[in-house]
Amino acid sequence: MILMILILVLLFGGIAAGFSGRMNTMLPRWISVGAIAINLFISLWMAAQPNTNSSPWLLQLKLNWIPSFGISFHLALDGISLLMIILTFFLGIIAVAISWNEIHFRVGFFHFNLLWVLAGITGVFLTMDLFLFYFFWEVMLIPMYFLIGIWGHENRQYAAYKFFIFTQASGLLMLMSIIALYFVHGQATDQYTFNYFDLLGTSMNKQTAQWIMLGFLAAFVVKLPVIPFHTWLPDAHTEAPTAGSLILAGLLLKTGAYGLIRFILPLFPEQSAAIAPVAMALGVTGIVYGAVQAYGQTDLKRLIAYSSVSHMGFVMLGVFALTEIALQGVVMQMITHGISTGALFIIAGLLYERIRTRDVTQMGGFWKSIPVASVITLIFAMASLGLPGLGNFVAEFLTLIGSWSANKTMTLIATIGIVFATAYSLRIMQKVFLGKSRLEHHQSLADLTARERLILLPLVIVIILLGVHPQPAIDLAKDGLQKTLNREFQAPKEPKIINPNYQTLTVPATEKGVHHE
């Protein structure tokens, strides 16, 4: 039930925020903060509970939705999902906070969209029914379209459109695959269901499995994004408002990575092993290409966007390395990239608020005027280039060391890619903060306000914490990843109270077509 509450709080919070926007512009903000904070609190509380049972599934909820088609409202939570939703709510609060002064018009609708995107993302991370998964996949897409299209920068229409078409087209391919899988499974076992656990281990011939997997893969690699499907990302990131960029980089991309781990690997183990060399090559190309592209950009947000492409290459590399260490690296990368890149976007947004430009050639020498912002940027630039002691190092190091045994050449190139990461990260520092001050005499640059410090400080703390003590996150994800790799993914046993502290609600399936576990 708790899982349902997480989503409902966001959905109803969104509606409330949307309506309250007519009365007052502050009300939606507080409602949003409140809604997300409740969720963050709940999810942190869940993380604090010890996992006493042997299954990696901490919680689950299953309600019938459309039983005649085997569609159920099935949510389940394991360590990976838990990490992801904590990240979601954490970045969610920050997204609301960063929009506090940035969004001036249609505030209610903005927060409605924001909360619904978060609800969609939460749903994607929790759902164990493929139909429901597709449903949430779409739920997070459309509000995002509005976020970019309405509150974005000058070229927002184009970017929103591009984002929508890329993700929608690939999403439809996934829908096709989901339905194909549904029928293939149905024909094989005479049990038509969208339930993830039932669909695991569906027997099908190689050719079919290959095509179905490609459909899933399409949606995930576009979302991730993997080269050559990345071109929506620089535009969308650049044109989106700061909160939009933050959620895009921090969360939306992660749904792609999550999909790879949760769906591609367990559903199609042989096929993913077969496609691994190609996938890794794409990932590595992305690492190098994204980094080189990042170096060539003059638009600060575009630069950071390309760095995302580069970082997500590690995800691709790590997932298809198919080793536990690499997968742990991927999970870490999902979290740390969300934080570090999100923070860089926030800083770009703050700079934009002050000097009304994102062009780095018009910046320079800001260190003197805004030392606090500079130090924080330095920390995140260092995180971005993988400095040990910050979270990204752990992620990249694990990914690489785990991938080494899988494919040496790819890992080697990926490691060289880090040198390029160094180049573009330092370029940010060089162009924006070092050198002679390019401010005009009459211009002045205010350092971070208390609110902004309050936003960035948690990010700094978390990224350092993840760098020096990542073990809790690793332990949380461990069970799920091991099961994924060993192909012993099983549904949580039910109906059983999994954790004495909270009950799992299960509606017994009575109608025909709903599968009994």
Next chain:
Amino acid sequence: MNITFIIASFVAVLATIMAITRYNLIHALLYLVISFLSIAIVFFVLGAPFVAALEIIVYAGAIVVLIIFVIMMLNLKEESVEQERIWFSRKVILGPSILSIVLLGELIYILLSHETTALTTQAVDAKSVGLSLYGPYIIGVELSGLLLMSGVVGAYHLGRQKKKVQHRFLENQTT
């Protein structure tokens, strides 16, 4: 072969060609009347006297007269004939004619490629037509009535001179 049929056919084709090549509308209509009349003869030869009569009354009579009335209402002048002459250029004729003649060729090829068994054409009198019309085709007759009705209403509605000719969306642009 029936001489009457052949002559009537020739007249029909010739009259039709003349009708479609005239610049003056009235001339064209007159040729059209000739065409209809000769087709009526063909009907007669084919053993359908009732239909031949209908052809003369409705086509040659009613429809052509209707068109003539409209032409009179429009009050066309000499220059419209000039206009027709200008529009009627060889360049315009060529493409559609070739295409249509290809179509004709195909039709005739289809007709000729089927061996027909010798079956005499029989005269069908008006009575059997009437029995069919009010027997199995009664629905068709009623629908025809409906069609004529809607034709009348439509003609009235469309032909009425409205005070305002512009669509309501366009009003703002002119006023």
Next chain:
Amino acid sequence: MNAAIADQALMLAGILFVLGLISVLIRRNIIFMLISVEIMLNAAGLAFIAAGARWGQPDGQVMFVFILTMAAAEVSVGLALILQIYHQLKTLDSDAADKMHG
């Protein structure tokens, strides 16, 4: 009377139809186009009569009656439209009525 006439009548119908078609295609005057449509309808009717005569059945003539009805209705509505077009565009040029171009 023999079978050959029915075949030739069908051929005649074809020729007349194509002549009407050519006329529709080459004339720009809407009234001419309407006349041509009449020729084509008439040709179709002729085909029905020929077929009816060929088999000695009344159905062909029934169809002709229907076509006739349709032609009458069509002409009346068509002429009304022509009047409107002439009032709106001050010309009978069908090419002038190209507001629906893409």
Next chain:
Amino acid sequence: MKDFLWLIPTLPFLGACILIISGNANLPRRAVSIVGCGSVGAAAILTIVIMIDFLTTGQIPEYTVIVNWFSVDNLSVPIALHLDTLSLVFVFVITFVGFLIHVYSIEFMHHDESFARFFAYLNLFVSAMLMLVLADSLILMYLGWEGVGLCSYLLIGFWYEEEKNGYAARKAFIITRIGDTALAVGLFMLFAELGTLRIQDILTLAPQQWATGSTTPVTICLLLLGGAVGKSAQFPLQTWLPDAMAGPSPVSALIHAATMVTAGVYLIARMNGLYVLAPQAQLWVGIVGAITLLIAGCSALTQYDLKRVLAYSTISQIGYMFLALGIGAWSSAVFHFMIHAFFKALLFLAAGAVIMALHHEHDMFKMGGLRKQMPAVFATFLIGSASLAALPLISAGFYSKDQIIWLSFASQQSNIWFFLAAVVGAFITAIYTFRMVFLTFYGEAKTSVSHMPGNLITQPLVILAVLALFAGFIELPHTFGHVTLFSDLFSTTLPPVTLRPNVESHEWIIQTSTGLLTLVGIAMAYYFYVIQPKIADDIHASTIETHRFWYAGWRFDSLYDAIIVKPILFFARVNKHDFIDKLYSALVELSEMMSALFSRSQNGILRWYIMGIVAGAVIIITFTLIITP
């Protein structure tokens, strides 16, 4: 005492944290100095206490596990420290020299408005460097390794308002990062092969796993060498160090002379067990050292900038250390590292004092005659130079470098080329060192002295000068005293050098001849730059091309620029709008074109539509006819 080991890197780190967090609070300079120097000083005292403890009891803390960093699957990385004599020497140098440099900086940076920032970075550096040398696992060492890289970046670009400083800093970071890539790949391989990254485990497992000279250890060693080469500014990644002189002088002294750049030496010495298994890789270490010491020495001969001469000499001296490592003279390398840290820090600090006194004038040809104006600085600088040039018998540098030269002749693993390189290098060193001394301190004064160094500057100089003179006596050659206090330290940690048979008798010949060579070099420098400056000019004029070539550091910068940097930058600039996006744009344009094409068919002309119908009819009928004959 081992329970306090963890305090050694932690204290400077805490100092850095305090200074960073209070960055905005504008702490008074006195407080900053106390925090900055105090933390390093405390670490130095702790080190000395541990050292005394060790020297008296002979016991050394093995390692202390502090916390678990992360562990996944079979990869487990604790944050653990390991102290043995090798790291002890490094820790001593880092904390002790570091402390002296901190003290020096109080006065040197006194007028800088970012006083606190400077000390924060410096403390952070010391902490990271200590982590590097104390780390028990290679990953933790990598943490320190990158940490010092970061601090180096920050400190080179300390005066960030000068744009070129930022670029120099970035260059340093990126080039060392290239080396680090090799190191990282080495770590991956080690982990994949041995399943552990604990240094001690590796050193015990490796000989069991691999035969001497097999491919795997050779590859790994070459990769580690790559890392070392980047960090220690060796051929072919040496180009960043001369530019790194953009940082303040204490930074050059601490990071780019005494400690960080010798991290490569530490790495190789630390992994000695692996290199023993990979003689081919070890040979390459020597080759890299030999090449570097020669090309850097030649470049040093031609520089105008006082600090750049020192930078090239640093590269060259580290080349000696690599050479020593390459021939298996492990303890000699470490010995030379220590002595080098003393005299090179001294030289940089003294150079800093000179530069500060002359309004940030770096050009030696605009100095001169400072001998009388700044006697204290002159005296210490002279001592440092003597040590650098290995002035026989009285300087510490003589004993350390002489040992390397002798072993390059005598060692089993050496060859004649190494020996020649070492000897020629020594000769060149003598010339450029004293060229520098004579140009700076002799002749007429060309720039007036504006600021006399105070006590906080001179006292560290004097202490270092004393060390640069006398520290050599703890290790004396067979022919002269035969003291082996230093190499005895490493009896358990580093393998001994194996000599070729029947070479002991040649030792004194080689020592005497290299000593003489050094003296000749000094004499030549005196002749060229003091007695007959015209001759120097003539030589300069006649060899202008070579001069330029050496001056530009053998044009490695231009080479890398042309073959690596330029193409990548070109690609990045040209492809700013991402050609892949063009593919999608092309798709969009194609659909738009099709749309335009089809909408043109929708032209509103009635006859055209009828024509379409007819054409369609013709086509369909034709097809039907063709299909059903």
